[in-house]
Amino acid sequence: MSVKTTNEIDIVKVAQSKIASVDFDNLAFGATFTDHMFVCDFREGKWHKPQIKPYEPFLLDPSAKVFHYGQAIFEGMKAYKDEAGDVWLFRPDQNLDRLNKSAVRMAMPEIPEDIFMSGLHQLIDLEREWVKFGLGNTLYIRPFMIAIGSGVVAAPSTQFRFMIILSPAKAYYSGEVKVLIAEHYSRAANGGIGAAKAAGNYSAQFYPTKLANEKGFQQVIWTDDATHTKLEEAGTMNVFFRINDTLLTAPTSERILDGVTRKSLIALAKREGIKVEERSVLVSELIEGMKDGSLKEIFGAGTAAVVNPIVGFSYQDTYYELPKMADSFALQLKDKLTKIQYKLAEDTFGWTVKI
Structure with a gap:
């Protein structure tokens, strides 16, 4: 399948990767994250220039709508590495389609295909060493959007932040269910x-x-x-x-x-x-x-x-x-x-x- 992407993303890399400190044989699901994250804000009625930057906490106003009215949506995806060392996504168009349906239902702006796909491709390309080969080894991908507009009036936000974070993963469940x-x-x-x-x-x-x-x-x-x-x-x-x-x-x-x-x-x-x-x-x-x-x-x-x-x-x-x-x-x-x-x-x- 073909995807629409753009190269217009500002990239700031970490001074030194933390990958050497990670025990890839003993990963708790969703607890370890890669060096970088993707961030793109929606303000003044439009999406602004996206960034890839070091994974780090960020500040929000205590009155941000996400805290008070739960305007937050997400997706779950994975990247896989083949025997040749190439990295692959699985049906990313379906995740984008569902994310935008979620956005509409939650009174949030839809995410343009070029921003979503470019964020995925460039972020994962930068972090491809975190994708380990072998059945069961994956890079879990968490795209999400939150309402960052301030104020506690019960109304939809007009400002949002779309992000993608990555987490190396093995099996989600273990043992009998x-x-x-x-x-x-x-x-x-x-x-x-x-x-x-x-x-x-x-x-x-x-x-x-x-x-x-x-x-x-x-x-x-x-x-x-x-x-x-x-x-x-x-x-x-x-x-x-x-x-x-x-x-x-x-x-x-x-x-x-x-x-x-x-x-x-x-x-x-x-x-x-x-x-x-x-x-x-x-x-x-x-x-x-x-x-x-x-x-x-x-x-x-x-x-x-x-x-x-x-x-x-x-x-x-x-x-x-x-x-x-x-x-x-x-x-x-x-x-x-x-x-x-x-x-x-x-x-x-x-x-x-x-x-």
């Missing part, structure tokens, strides 16, 4: 901001997830806000269910995020001849599937985790252990997706973009 099906709390509601990658969506999940953690579960499978009978997302991931040899996942909506990994897995599954249905999946179908043996597997899908098999779930104080699958759809699809991302298999979809 057990989930609790939500019976009271909801991730999102019709007419709300569930389809936007808004910061508040995630903070609202923290408390019910904490309650699930205290019961021994790692994540929550969210249900619809009206009836709590329809399965929607798993933690911070889209979720898939395999009933017999059919893969089911909830359709995107005002409540459900249009995940890049989700749509990629659906395309891969269809290419491989796996039947896929995008429809509402009921809690009762899972319970019945456990009773008659038709429910084979459940897995989450997202940029950070890629594909995360779920070993069991709890509903109404009853725990259901899923069967162990030697050749699961989850592992098959994860293998095919990661091989495309790392350029170990042909990208027949045109999803990858070289830095």
Whole structure:
């Protein structure tokens, strides 16, 4: 795929890189950041000249709108290094499209393609030594925008800051994942901001997830806000269910995020001849599937985790252990997706973009 970029970015480099002090074999997800960051401000109704500068804290007025009214959106992406040492992005156009849809929903300005793509390419090119080769090694990319206009009147900001920060990463989750099906709390509601990658969506999940953690579960499978009978997302991931040899996942909506990994897995599954249905999946179908043996597997899908098999779930104080699958759809699809991302298999979809 082709992308629109510009070279008009001011670049200030660090005097000395900190990369030598980083233990790449023992990385906590999202805790270590590269030497530089990308910054571009929106003021006076227009985007100003972007910068790449040393990663550092910055000052904001205590009355900045992001603190008081939560005008903040973000994306999650990754860069991969192939055997030849080249660095690749995966479907960045989809992240830009979703980021701008989030911006519109949160009354924020859309980010021009040239600013977004140029920021990505030039920042990652500068930090390419932070992208380590090997399956599981990635550079996690966090583009985000916050409202920096001052004043506590309850109105949208007129000033914003768009940034990109980078974090070397390995696996997001480790160990077995057990989930609790939500019976009271909801991730999102019709007419709300569930389809936007808004910061508040995630903070609202923290408390019910904490309650699930205290019961021994790692994540929550969210249900619809009206009836709590329809399965929607798993933690911070889209979720898939395999009933017999059919893969089911909830359709995107005002409540459900249009995940890049989700749509990629659906395309891969269809290419491989796996039947896929995008429809509402009921809690009762899972319970019945456990009773008659038709429910084979459940897995989450997202940029950070890629594909995360779920070993069991709890509903109404009853725990259901899923069967162990030697050749699961989850592992098959994860293998095919990661091989495309790392350029170990042909990208027949045109999803990858070289830095």
